[in-house]
Amino acid sequence: MRRRIDRPEGRAQYAQRFATVEPVVGNLRANKRLDRFTLRGRTKVDTQWKLYCLVHNIEKLAHAGYAA
Structure with a gap:
């Protein structure tokens, strides 16, 4: 996984994850306990x-x- 992320394509793809919906889902699951x-x-x-x-x-x- 580290080799995948360290490549330029992997960094760009991983950066998109933080800018979209993942923080919202993480907040709902962890802080709001919507499991x-x-x-x-x-x-x-x-x-x-x-x-x-x-x-x-x-x-x-x-x-x-x-x-x-």
């Missing part, structure tokens, strides 16, 4: 996922100073 969905069914799970994402985005705005 499993508590509801059943696609529409209910989709609603629960959107609710967690909404909370994540509101917290980002609050930390950026938009909560004043």
Whole structure:
């Protein structure tokens, strides 16, 4: 893995991971404890996922100073 990342292509690919969705998923899993969905069914799970994402985005705005 280290050889793959040390190449220019590997560095570019790995850098894209941090700029996209991985920090959000990590935050939801670690800090919000969203390891499993508590509801059943696609529409209910989709609603629960959107609710967690909404909370994540509101917290980002609050930390950026938009909560004043």
